[in-house]
Amino acid sequence: MSAKFPSHVTGLAGGVLLLALGAPVLAQISWSEKLSGQDASTTGEQQTQVDEIDRDEIQRSQAEAWGLTDQEWSRYQKLKDRPRGTWSPDLDPITMLGIEARSEAERRHYAELLVEQQRKRVERELAFQKAYDDAWQRLYPDESRVNFFALGRSPSAQSLLSTDTAGPSRYNVVVALEDCSRCDTEVQRLLDQGALMDIWVVDSDGDDDAIRQWATEVGIPADRVRQGQVTLNHGGQLSVSEDALPRIMPRG
Known part of the structure; x- marks a missing residue:
């Protein structure tokens, strides 16, 4: 004859059994989480x-x-x-x-670094302009060339300078000292427009005095050079034909 537990004991035991069985499951869920x-x-x-x-x-x-x-x-x-x-x-x-810059030496270092960067940039832009000119001549020899970014004396240059509402534009300007009256005229026009310029002289032969004399004759104010609004640079290494001068390229 099987023994019977009182109902309250059976319920308690059942509860304990359920808790015991459920404990590992709860522990497993907690560990998994x-x-x-x-x-x-x-x-x-x-x-x-x-x-x-x-x-x-x-x-x-x-x-x-x-x-x-x-x-x-x-x-x-x-x-x-x-x-x-x-x-x-x-x-x-x-x-x-x-x-x-925190010192004069540091200021000079960054000035020279920027000159080198700008020189490389001008060389690349002139090289591409030449490639563009050659391509136009091959493809459309009987049509007037539309300038890409060497604005020269084109009306677009005047338009860019006169309609710029964000302040004066800055340009790389490639010129020659000898036999280039067009160069003088363009530089003077840009000065009148208030443009900022980095001027590169292709036939200076490293002669600073020759550039200074030319700048004086053209009418470039010395104070604009001192303030960095206009810079004067030797450009003898630039690959550009003097017949194609002046070259005027807006800096991005």
Whole structure:
């Protein structure tokens, strides 16, 4: 004859049994959730590390493109968050670092670096302009050429200068000292328009005095040169025919 437990004992035992059976299940769910949370945390940390590596690589690539070190690029980024970044938000990295230089040696370093950058830029633009001119001559020899970005004396140059509402434009201007009255006329016109210029002289032979004398004769104000509104540069290494001068290219 089987023993019968009182109903209140049976219920209690059943409850204990259910709790005992359920305990491992609850423990398993809790442990699974914990593992899941750890996995998510680990994935998030790994993604953050990947993002940081990508960002560092991008910044290093940008710094190299401007000829700057990682430290110089980092200082440029900080300067953008300071008053200079508000006053001059569109400055290129080298110019911003040069303006905010902490010593005369640093200022000179950035000035020379910018000259080299601009010289390379002018060379590339002139090379492409020549390729463009040659292509036009091959494809449409009987039609008047439409200038690409070497504006010269075209009406588009006048239009760009006179309708610029954001302030004076800046141009790379390639000229010759000898036998180029067109060069003198164009420089004078740009001066009258208030344009900012980086002038490159292809036949100066490294003679600073020859450039200074030419600038005086053309009427370039010395104070505009001192203020950096107009710069005078030797351009003997530029690949451009003197017959195609002057070359006037807006700086982007």
